[in-house]
Amino acid sequence: xxxxxxxxxxxxxxxxxxxxxxxxxxxxxxxxxxxxxxxxxxxxxxxxxxxxxxxxxxxxxxxxxxxxxxxxxxxxxxxxxxxxxxxxxxxxxxxxxxxxxxxxxxxxxxxxxxxxxxxxxxxxxxxxxxxxxxxxxxxxxxxxxxxxxxxxxxxxxxxxxxxxxxxxxxxxxxxxxxxxxxxxxxxxxxxxxxxxxxxxxxxxxxxxxxxxxxxxxxxx
Amino acid sequence: xxxxxxxxxxxxxxxxxxxxxxxxxxxxxxxxxxxxxxxxxxxxxxxxxxxxxxxxxxxxxxxxxxxxxxxxxxxxxxxxxxxxxxxxxxxxxxxxxxxxxxxxxxxxxxxxxxxxxxxxxxxxxxxxxxxxxxxxxxxxxxxxxxxxxxxxxxxxxxxxxxxxxxxxxxxxxxxxxxxxxxxxxxxxxxxxxxxxxxxxxxxxxxxxxxxxxxxxxxxxxxxxxxxxxxxxxxxxxxxxxxxxxxxxxxxxxxxxxxxxxxxxxxxxxxxxxxxxxxxxxxxxxxxxxxxxxxxxxxxxxxxxxxxxxxxxxxxxxxxxxxxxxxxxxxxxxxxxxxxx
Ligand SMILES: Nc1ncnc2c1ncn2[C@@H]1O[C@H](COP(=O)(O)OP(=O)(O)OP(=O)(O)O)[C@@H](O)[C@H]1O
Ligand SMILES: [Mg+2]
Numbered sequence: 001x002x003x004x005x006x007x008x009x010x011x012x013x014x015x016x017x018x019x020x021x022x023x024x025x026x027x028x029x030x031x032x033x034x035x036x037x038x039x040x041x042x043x044x045x046x047x048x049x050x051x052x053x054x055x056x057x058x059x060x061x062x063x064x065x066x067x068x069x070x071x072x073x074x075x076x077x078x079x080x081x082x083x084x085x086x087x088x089x090x091x092x093x094x095x096x097x098x099x100x101x102x103x104x105x106x107x108x109x110x111x112x113x114x115x116x117x118x119x120x121x122x123x124x125x126x127x128x129x130x131x132x133x134x135x136x137x138x139x140x141x142x143x144x145x146x147x148x149x150x151x152x153x154x155x156x157x158x159x160x161x162x163x164x165x166x167x168x169x170x171x172x173x174x175x176x177x178x179x180x181x182x183x184x185x186x187x188x189x190x191x192x193x194x195x196x197x198x199x200x201x202x203x204x205x206x207x208x209x210x211x212x213x214x215x216x217x218x219x220x
Numbered sequence: 221x222x223x224x225x226x227x228x229x230x231x232x233x234x235x236x237x238x239x240x241x242x243x244x245x246x247x248x249x250x251x252x253x254x255x256x257x258x259x260x261x262x263x264x265x266x267x268x269x270x271x272x273x274x275x276x277x278x279x280x281x282x283x284x285x286x287x288x289x290x291x292x293x294x295x296x297x298x299x300x301x302x303x304x305x306x307x308x309x310x311x312x313x314x315x316x317x318x319x320x321x322x323x324x325x326x327x328x329x330x331x332x333x334x335x336x337x338x339x340x341x342x343x344x345x346x347x348x349x350x351x352x353x354x355x356x357x358x359x360x361x362x363x364x365x366x367x368x369x370x371x372x373x374x375x376x377x378x379x380x381x382x383x384x385x386x387x388x389x390x391x392x393x394x395x396x397x398x399x400x401x402x403x404x405x406x407x408x409x410x411x412x413x414x415x416x417x418x419x420x421x422x423x424x425x426x427x428x429x430x431x432x433x434x435x436x437x438x439x440x441x442x443x444x445x446x447x448x449x450x451x452x453x454x455x456x457x458x459x460x461x462x463x464x465x466x467x468x469x470x471x472x473x474x475x476x477x478x479x480x481x482x483x484x485x486x487x488x489x490x491x492x493x494x495x496x497x498x499x500x501x502x503x504x505x506x507x508x509x510x511x512x513x514x515x516x517x518x519x520x521x522x523x524x525x526x527x528x529x530x531x532x533x534x535x536x537x538x539x540x541x542x543x544x545x546x547x548x549x550x551x552x553x554x555x556x557x558x559x560x
Binding site: 117119122145215218 | 278305306310312314319321322323324334336365376380383389
């Protein structure tokens with residue numbers, strides 16, 4: 001029902017979207033995971049209390065999280081240009097996606113790790129584990145199912161943000177939907193891209209939940 | 221006890237918690253020597269400071285004042301690293317077991333060995349040995365969620381023993397278990413104490429646990445040690461109010477034994493029953509005090525042999541409680557008329 005060019009364009013859009021989401025999720029996790037762990041352990045009841053650092057980081061995270069993505073994207077355009085040399089296309093979208101998702105991920109990671117029972121951490125301490133060993137051998141593995149579920153949520157949120165960036169020519173499926181559906185009134189193309197987005201979200205969500213369930217040894 | 225080597229020495233220990241609601245003096249003036257190889261009990265009501273005390277022994281909680289000397293080392297003089305090393309010589313088990321939910325039994329026991337830098341192969345070998353020792357080698361691949369409470373506590377015990385500790389700290393280790401499982405875990409602890417010579421410090425609010433396992437006991441009441449001594453002494457002749465309350469239960473403190481007309485029972489220990497502190501059991505189970513008029517018993521190879529004459533309290537209900545209890549545990553006894 002579509003001509004070859006349109007199909008090719010949608011195919012490219014899918015790849016571009018996956019590229020943006022994958023790269024920005026990976027980098028956002030590289031920042032958000034340690035940040036979340038630091039938020040937990042430096043808490044005044046954490047295993048390595050550092051209240052000043054905890055308060056400062058918490059404040060910065062909250063500020064960035066309260067800025068709506070589309071505003072953040074525009075606000076940091078100069079920074080984006082500085083980093084990737086352009087403000088258009090997939091690479092330019094990756095930058096604000098990371099900035100916006102990292103604090104969000106940090107909070108998700110924090111919540112997951114806080115689920116690890118106090119007593120288990122105490123037992124590890126009693127066995128002579130260092131702070132680093134507790135993080136690496138207790139907190140992360142014990143929180144893994146919850147971290148995986150969280151990552152599915154984080155990735156689908158990033159996918160949603162990436163579609164928004166279509167408004168400023170950010171590339172990917174969102175870009176196509178806005179260009180054809182909003183500017184040219186080609187509703188059919190817009191619908192197809194939306195359906196594809198929905199399918200991708202479903203897939204990520206399903207895979208995440210299945211992985212988490214499979215990993216979790218608490219359910220026998 | 222004289223001349224025995226001290227493994228844990230606690231001197232003038234205070235612990236105060238500060239919070240925005242004010243101060244809590246959890247422990248005050250604690251002085252305690254725990255001897256190598258003994259099973260030492262700490263008992264007290266909820267909030268008395270038992271957990272705080274045991275957590276001060278391995279410095280999970282830092283004392284506000286005073287000293288803890290473990291195996292000759294003053295813990296407050298140690299660096300972080302030295303303290304972590306010292307902790308590998310102190311095993312600990314908990315009411316909630318605190319196993320790693322995402323690791324199977326074997327890997328849970330491997331955990332402290334990994335922490336200590338033992339190679340994977342060696343750790344697994346040792347872990348299997350320990351699971352064997354605690355009697356659940358067949359559950360090595362099971363995850364905590366697939367194990368009963370008693371089995372989880374066995375894994376926790378194996379884990380606590382992995383690094384060859386000198387002492388084992390038990391904070392309410394049987395409080396989450398049913399009576400049968402409690403018995404089997406207590407047996408296991410006694411076994412470990414005897415076979416491996418590990419000093420065990422047991423915290424509990426159950427008198428029966430102390431009575432069945434410990435040689436000495438400290439009773440903690442409102443942050444202070446109210447009474448300290450051999451279990452047999454404390455049980456048969458409690459001095460402090462709190463000890464009387466814990467042992468005799470509430471309210472029956474002033475029953476007179478001077479009454480000549482009280483019924484007397486001759487209890488015969490014919491060696492069939494394993495040795496049990498019958499009298500303190502009577503006190504605990506029947507919730508009634510008794511007077512020992514005459515006793516000639518010997519503990520021969522773990523069996524009680526001999527006889528004992530006890531005077532029952534005047535109160536009919538209490539007396540019948542005691543008689544019912546003696547029948548229940550299948551002890552030979554008869555009522556005696558003559559004065560002993
Ligand atoms: N981290 C803490 N911060 C403030 N107060 C505490 C803390 N831990 C314990 N306390 C207080 O110290 C006192 C002693 O507590 P502890 O846990 O040692 O009692 P316990 O004898 O073990 O009681 P239980 O039998 O209920 O376990 C209590 O009043 C308790 O509220
Ligand atoms: Mg306690």
